[in-house]
Amino acid sequence: MDRAAERDWIMKKLNIGKELLYLTLADVKNTGFLIEDILTLTQSALIAHGKKEYEMPAKIGVHPYEEVFYHAMPAYVPSRNAVGLKWIECYPSNPSRFNLPQTTGLLVINDAESGCPLALMDATWITAMRTPAVTSLAARALHPDAETFGMFGCGVQGIEHCRFIVHTLPNLQKIYVYDIKEEIMDNLVKTVQPEIKAEIICTKDPETVARSCEVMSSATVILQEQLSVVKDEWLSGGQTILPCDLNTFWDPIISRRADKYIVDSAEEHQLFARMGYFPDGLPEIACETGEVLANLSPGREKPDELIVCSNIGMAVCDVVVGKEVFRRALDQGMGRILPL
Template sequence: MQTLLLGPDDVAEHADLPAVIDAVASAFAADARGDTIMPAKSYIDLPQYNGDFRSMPAYVHAGDWDAAAVKWVNVHPDNPADHDLPTVLGTLIYSDPETAFPLAVMDGTVLTRLRTGAAAAVATDHLAVADADSLGLVGAGTQAYTQLEAIAAVRDIETVVVADRDRAKQTAFAEHFGDRFAVHAGSIEEAAGCDVLSTITPVESPIVDREWLGEHTHVNAIGADAAGKHEHDDRTLLDAKLVIDDYEQCTHSGEINVPWSEGTLSEADIYGELGSIVAGDLDGRIDDDGITLFDSTGLAIQDVATAHVAYQGARLADAGTEFELVGTSTSGRP
């Protein structure tokens, strides 16, 4: 029996983004129903290399499909300058939960980009105003491209404001999407006034003021993925209908982690988890809601869902490279 090797181009081509959004939504709902197993993300900190490794295993049973996977991913900020490598590198092993056979080994970097955008799209679909047509982006890196593609799949986005300290990145982003959207470079304040705002920065001190947000802005807080990171004014977190992806991860390393640890935020300030909204156990946006905010740390169940789409798509297209990863003999010791 052969394992399928899927590189970044394979994942990008065969993990159709609308299908990924649907699968990630199903995974959130499955989690709310108790149909997932997701141990806490584990970290290996390597201060001598200014980096860390993260291990993210999960199992998802989502109605007509189930799957298991583990992602091994890192954050090494010095990689681009010192080693000509990306800051984040990921590898995912996708397994048959019935037999444990490794069905695929695939690139986890593109996969992470897709599942992060998909989670924001799911949150936007449930929490943004129905007629949202403007999107603000703070940060013009790779994830910004996926945020726009994914959010435009659930709302009719027409106008995009992108803010970044790097003017070249702003220009490149505007040129990339200029034939599909009215994109212009702007300030963080301009971006924050849009119907939907996605923030994708690694800052540790808030850069988005409460008063800059529109009356009904929905915020996807993406950047905080480690303890100490914090993009948004505490007043925003206190005023908003605050939705998180996972209690343990968000209180440890999400957008809320700093004010939570300081006692500024408490459980009473959290409306609920996104999975409960997708499953129908909690309301999403209602008529009298003002600002809504989704704290996205990125869950292993999202990786499993995206890997499922990529694997199924690649199999249907007869794509990828088959190879023998493990022996299938039943003799001998494990």
């Protein structure tokens, strides 16, 4: 649908400039997306990013307490006519303190023609979906024949990573998982194992995961302090590491000595480095994840390369998925239309 036709279609259901569609977490979840849909949308956002067909300033943030952040994440992706802003919060102590997720947030989707807001929606589910989609697409581009996958952190992201990764790594036989909380690991197995064929194996130590897996991801906590849980000597050539939590979980030497250090956004990583998240310095960046997906930069060139591909999260993915959530919800009469 071209832009004018899309706007006419929206206007039949929503009076742009006078109304907006409000979508709760339940509304967003119930729009009927399959994992394949999220992968396709996220891939289009990453390729647009790789081709430099986007506008997305690096996240700005506020930090009311040490170790928490709020990020303002605007983006415009012309090819999807998607423009908007995610306002996301990360409070690592939320689960223990308030029984709330550590990541929460809202997403505004705008009309690119008039600028008016079209929708305000919960961003928790979109974040929980597009993040494993990025990891899984990067895994397919960098290590398509992997039979083993390791997941550090078995919370919201850990669960979704195990669900998504089997869609892009068709040869996957075993998934090794590790979390400091055993009950969280058990919950991941209980939730995901009935849905997938690959065997999920709980481990008691991170070393077993690091020594057993070709491809690994981590979604634990993002801290300026380097936890260095995974040691360099546990790793070998040929592995692919896809952290969602910057450098926190991994010995910083791993990214520095890797054959390739790829990032979703060089600008975002440089910003985090200026804020102090890479106390030992930002490793040299080979290229961006989207450039690999768009075939503009090489991914894995040799079987024994150690590759780290750090994806800290990009608003281009949020607005592309969010725009489609808005379209589907409007089409299905979901959510509440509110006056502006």
